[in-house]
Amino acid sequence: MVNISIDKEGGSNLIKVIGEIDASSSIKLDDALKTTSDAGLPIVMNLEGLNYISSAGLGVFISYLEELKTKNIKFVLFGLQPAVKEVFDILGLNQIMNIVVTKEDALRIANEA
């Protein structure tokens, strides 16, 4: 189960994810990314509460990368737990996504021109 909320903060859409993202709950992640990518503001994701992500969940992230790049929407993740970070790193996503530690860094990167 996963709990996803969207707030506006510092000119960005802040998506907060708490729980686990597997094949069934990845639909919620997809909804959140769909809403925010349509809004056009930079997207910052707080993953401090994300305990686990399955390959289906990663697939959702990946499916938005291209779209966000074309729309020129900044996309920053922060607060990944070690196990989750490792999953992102092994897959190589750290090389093509903005992944930082703190919220401040994330918001700063998101608002860079």
Add this chain to the structure above:
Amino acid sequence: MTQNLKIRLSLLAGLLSWLLYAFFDLYALFVAKYQLKVNLSDILPQIFLTTFILSTLVFYRYQITKADSINFLDLLWRVFITGLVTTIGSLVIKLFFFVFANSAFSQNPITINFFYHILVGLIIIFLVSTFVVWKRLILYQKSKNLLQLWSFFEYALLGSLIFDFFGNKFFTVNFNTVLIFLSGFSLILSFNLKWIAYLNFRQKWKSILFILLSGIYVYHFLVSLTDFSSTNKLSIDVIDRIYIDALFVFIILYAGISILVTLFNLPTSSVFEQKLKEAIDFQKLSQAIPSGQSESQTYDILLDSSMSAVFADAAFLKFSDEETTLCRNIDKNTINEIQASVKHSSVKAIIDFEFGGDFSNNKVSTSLNHSIFKSIIAMPIIVKGKQLGVLVLLQEVGDAFNREMVDIIIAFVSQASISIENFTLISEAIENERYQEQLKIAKTVQNSLLPSKLKFNADFEIVAESNAADEVGGDYYDMVESNEGIYNFIIGDVSGKGTSAAFNMAQMKGIFHSLVLQKGSPANFIMQANAALGMCLEKSSFITASYFQIDTVNKILCHVRAGHCPALYYSRSSNQIQLLESNGLGLGILRNSEYNQFVVEEKLNYHDGDILVAYTDGITEARSSENKLYGIEGLKESLAQYTSKSVEEIKSGIIKDLLVFLGDLKIEDDYTLSVIKFNSESNG
């Protein structure tokens, strides 16, 4: 004899009988008048009158059974029309005597008798046809006793035809005895009026009208007959015939009682109609599913029949899992108002889908404090112990719903629930069957995708084991010798599980087998594989893979990691296990040439006794019952114990350790484990 033939013959016999009756009667008068010496029996006209009656009886008996057996109103309509035609006939006769009132011609006994014969013919037609109709009505839903009683009555009437030959006059003792006896019988039989209950309100009014009009005909006929009788010029007066009188009495009695009973039944007919409709609705509900209708149709029937059963002004059906609400005479805003205005605790619980499971009358219906609606029934729809939805019925009048109404709604709802439950059970069974069948096919396909044997030479040995969690997995490994002494090994993991992952795996295999023959470097292979997969994978799918090229000629292991779990490499010379975690990106993540910049090729020289362990994340992401991750560390520790063993022993050792770690649990994901052990010394 066919029905039609009987009808035609009886018609012919009737016509002939009437002609003969008229002829012989008039002939007898003629003989009497001119005092001719002709010996003609007086009995002849009597006989032909009787055969005329019998023929008419036979005629209508077949005629009426044939056409109408249950449509009561049609039967009454027939009586009305026959009466109309015969009455018009008798009115023409009346007109004749009115026009020629004072001429000698109209006073002539022959003229009078001739017209009297016509009138008698018309009256007998009306009486007999009405008699047969009454018979059909009385015998509707007949019992054995009733049938016996009726047969007795009919035989008695036939008997009276014979009695009439004795020429008893009206009001003689014998005559009256028989007439009273037959009238009594008629009265008893006249109380069989079951058909009236099956008429609806409109039909009842119509039948009252028809019977009343028929009553007027009867009155008119009686007046006409007595008029003729008073001339005292008749040779045969049918008023003196008990059969005719008894028919009149029977017809009048039954018509009178019918009208009274129908009148008294008028106020209750709506209730009867209502109950009949409920029964039909109930049947519709229980038949909704077997006849292949969908759930939504069942809900429609439920809503409409419930509304009409309790005379609800408005109703709606709300479902716990869906946004859709079926509404009748009500809009969404009013529904929200009503939900807010419910105070009654158990009704509120039902509407809010927190139903406790207690179905009693006062717990589902209450009064309402709302501007339009004052009464409410809220009935939970429960399928398999779960409240699927709620049926709400509303009335603008306070206290509009009584116990009976709630009972019928309970019956409706439970019938609908059963139908829906059956429907879901059937579709689930079919779905499951189909799913199992698909899995079987996919599993067969997948098994054929993995190599049954891995190629190797004297320089190294390799074993691999793969296991699918969901029958069908997304793990893939394969080995192809592209050049003499050049071995290409791939291990991959397709995102997701189940059938779709297995199909993507099949694509991976196709790509591997076609690209490996180009004899390119591992980096080249990964770049081209990414380009190929970018075109066929779904947007949210990706594949992680590690590609190893073992060059047994130069004793070099070259590898590229495309987002896959880093392989473990044990070097015997240093007795260390290192991770082959060069940079890389999963296949299908970037679907353009930008991807290529993330492909990193690494080379190392292998030595005797070195070990390569490649695996998929099913192993490292396995969790113990304490939710502890096995991880790369767990795998590393396990491998360290078996470095001196053979490939087969290493593989089974690692799997055994993993199972010990898991305890009672099973591995949730697909997993693949392959072990390669190098043996370079053997080559010399």
